[in-house]
Amino acid sequence: MAHAAQIKIPATYMRGGTSKGVFFRLQDLPESCQVPGTARDRLFMRVIGSPDPYAAQIDGMGGATSSTSKCVILSKSSQPDHDVDYLYGQVSIDKAFVDWSGNCGNLSTGAGAFALHAGLVDPARIPKNGVCVVRIWQANIQKTIIAHVPVSNGQVQETGDFELDGVTFPAAEIVLEFLDPSDDGEEGGSMFPTGNLVDDLDVPGVGTFKATMITAGIPTVFVNAEEIGYKGTELREDINGNPEALARFEAIRVAGALRMGLIKHADEALTRQHTPKVAFVTKAQDYKASSGKTVQGGEVDLLVRALSMGKLHHAMMGTCAVAIGTAAAIPGTLVNLAAGGGARTAVRFGHPSGTLRVGAEAAQVNGEWTVTKAIMSRSARILMEGWVRVPGDAV
Incomplete structure (x- = not known):
């Protein structure tokens, strides 16, 4: 019996804050996965190794925790005055499910750095040395995040002496600003949905x-x-x-x-x-x-x-x-x-x-x-880049 051969998709495995995820440029995804829907969800579950009844994600890139069972899509922004659109999927470990209902603040750091790595920011806006201000549209919750990404010789500066509890090794500091964070953009309600502080x-x-x-x-x-x-x-x-x-x-x-x-x-x-x-x-x-x-x-x-x-x-x-x-x-x-x-x-x-x-x-x-x-500070670092492979029948 013939089986579909594996296909390979350009991808980058990154740590952002105290999380890890597989990052994709929208344009690199198979055509059926460039739009929301079942095909995209199936692909991301297969990339991560879910659903896994053993809760180990051995046959995928996931690390069997909520912090490491994540995928990210970035593209040039469709919004005025923004550099990139950032879409985040939280992949369930043991169930066939990808949750698109919220953002990952840790991987927002990775989104800022990846935007530069992936060539999604106008080169004219990137200093040779200094800090690049990356204007991110968080597509899940329809909010703006500003990432202040350090740059050295025109490239993201990843190494440094900034220490973040929960991450073993120091790295370069990235400051994140979450603008107008008091409404999730989906429900359109008050910061306190019940109307009460307690x-x-x-x-x-x-x-x-x-x-x-x-x-x-x-x-x-x-x-x-x-x-x-x-x-x-x-x-x-x-x-x-x-x-x-x-x-x-x-x-x-x-x-x-x-x-x-x-x-x-x-x-x-x-x-x-x-x-x-x-x-x-x-x-x-x-x-x-x-x-x-x-x-x-x-x-x-x-x-x-x-x-x-x-x-x-x-x-x-x-x-x-x-x-x-x-x-x-x-x-x-x-x-x-x-x-x-x-x-x-x-x-x-x-x-x-x-x-x-x-x-x-x-x-x-x-x-x-x-x-x-x-406002808070995090860090990000590319761990591996190249292609992620999945069986052809996964998409």
Whole structure:
């Protein structure tokens, strides 16, 4: 019996922040995959190695975590005053599903660097030495991201001494600005979809908890660690091996998605696994990070743990960091209260791998809170480039 031969597609494997993904130029994809739909989803699942009942993604480029099961498409921008359009797909590990409902803040860093590597930015805008400002249109959520990418001899400067907790080796710093992040562009609603800074969230079969539900960077449900039985110092192994704990977090996520209007029925959550995120917060305290080093309570303003695609994240999702910085800037949210309350323009929070600082500019206009900008630093590096191969019947 004859089988379809493998085909090869130009691709770049990149780290962006604390995530990794396979990056494509839109023009390099097979014609059937240059538009949204089943063909594109099938291709990306096969590239990553999903769905995999073994949850290992051995037969693909994925790394069997939500942080490494990702694909990105970039193209010259269709939007005025932007350089590139950036589209992100979160590939489910064990299910036949690609979630396009949100952004990846970590890979936004990679998008800025890849735009230069891939020749998608006007050469006249790239300095020989200095910083190139890459204007990114985030197509999933219809938002603008500005990446300040260091350039040396006309090429992206990837090596450097910027250290990012959750990434082993230092690299060059890339500053990201998330403009007007307080609306996801899809739902068209308020930054606080319920109209409140804090709600009582009823989670069937689990309980009722205080919750801040916010759409900034990515829709996120924040709860207090103590209310759900945690200290806020937990690492991945404390939660991810406990099916009952993960089921409780999923129940919280579904309840939050319903209250935020992201879904109309609970069963719709199965087709929206990427959003909303669930995070739990507590006041600053000492804890041991996953690297073994001790994070002192005096180094941070609060502690945050967040789940992505049903598992506790090893560090912090970039988009969730935007939500943290935004919520921290607004007096009265659970995040702000955990950080000590009051007005603030930046916070440094502790996560399982260490600490991260994020800033946000918030203001109240006509009784509504808005955020004009959130800022944080990440890094990016090409790990491999060439072609990714998939069986011909995958597209």
